[in-house]
Amino acid sequence: MQNNLIIYNTLSKKKERFKPIHPSFVGIYVCGPTVYSDAHLGHARPAITFDLLFRYLTHLKYKVRYVRNITDVGHLENETLGEGEDRIEKKARQEQIEPMEVVQKYVNTYHKNMDQLNTLSPSIEPRATGHIIEQIELIKILINSGYAYESNGSVYFDILKYNKKYQYGKLSGRVLDELISNIRDIEGQDEKRNSFDFALWKKASPEHLMRWPSPWSDGFPGWHVECSAMSVKYLGEEFDIHGGGMDLMFPHHECEIAQSTAALGKESVHYWMHNNMITINGQKMARSLGNFITLDQLFSGDHPALEQAYSPMTIRFFMLQAHYRSTLDFSNEALQAAEKGFQKLMKAVESLNKLKLSENSTIDVIKLKEKCYEALDDDLNSPVLLSHLFEGVRIVNSVIDGTEKIDAPGQVSLKALFNTFVFEILGLKEEKSGKNDEKLTGDLINMIVKLRQDAKNRKEFDVSDKIRLELNKLGVTIKDRKDGVDWERE
């Protein structure tokens, strides 16, 4: 199995040739959502980025195992220092339901939204709560090897110890000494040897609802440990690609590296990939700024910042128009531009089927196809790929205009090209406006009936009778009543 794929590896800060560990298999782990609220724009970016990667590798005939976790062990919120409350538990209290009901509810909406965005399901979607045992086992290993210590029922990772043998901070470019000097002293951290040590296991306070027994206390696992435990379980001690948002680089991924490296004695991940963040009108998305938009709101247009609804495919197309390592700015203007561009692309795809064929062709489809692959191979450059596909759009429309010619084999290969890149790899799809069709039909009939009435008023009865007859043939019966005109469908 061969590929020409080049991937930007955050670890080396360079583009590298992608060489899987096993010739025909690829393992990918991506950090999934913490399910305590509706999925928002920030969830869509990594989902679409790594869906593209998953689809492309699959297209290249690799057997890909794509693991994306669900973080459902709530975690503390930073509202007031030291007085954190578990996000999921907080939600559970607010809504008077079980924590796992909160989890289920938001897992469902997340899945629904991801489905709308046409992202493929991961091969495995493990939940943190389903892997408490694996996490405890990993913590045991870390304690036994001296990289973790227990303190008052909680367990912490010893970063100073780790840093003697390995290098903590290599992914995000941090130097431990600088971290130490940066850290402000905060009270209530007596349990830790050093304030930058991170929790592997936390003892639960009496009112804490989500808790599991462990050798150290009734409690719950720290955030980072789930990813180390589950990635090793499903992808092995070494695997190909680990993905996630740039905001997770520090501390989450850094801690993951530390845990896994300390436990396994070697680097687990070969390629780290990070998608960039999203801004809205140049600002970050935050509840406090009033520009926090969920995917449901985006799809329905039900938000003060939105001038209209934007369909899932508009969003997907919009995101694919930017490279995954660039920040992407959302605005009504930009989204409306994307909507039109997407529709133009879809219209051309439709037109492909009804092209007038010629004996010869003025089009080099093979060259175009090569350019498409080159774009994807260059660190998944979807915007450049789209620009080539729009060259294809121009070709299709020019054939219709008669300024270019295409022969039968050319049409077949052009159709295959669009099918492969637009639908199979970019994961776009036609959006049938089925819901609107019925309304449109009704409106159309009303309009025709109105036109007939106008004709009758002008006493052009041959026209009005023709309209009635033609509608009848289509199964629509006109009923002239005393108080107006009515119609009904068969």
Added chain:
RNA sequence: GGUCGGUUAACCGAGUGGCUAGGUAGCGGUCUGCAAAACCGUUUACGGCGGUUCGAAUCCGCCACCGACCUCCA
């Protein structure tokens, strides 16, 4: 203050040391009874100041601005 990333024409966004993606909008044209669509052409691009170079938006330095992360937690 530190780490990382960014600043490209009206908007969104690619990009290579010299050959100036693409989408949207605007303008002009072709087509058309009119309109729309489509096609063709086009519009003040590369944050500022220096430097390297025959040549830099692309390499280096400084400055400005923007963003993420930088305590616990996720």
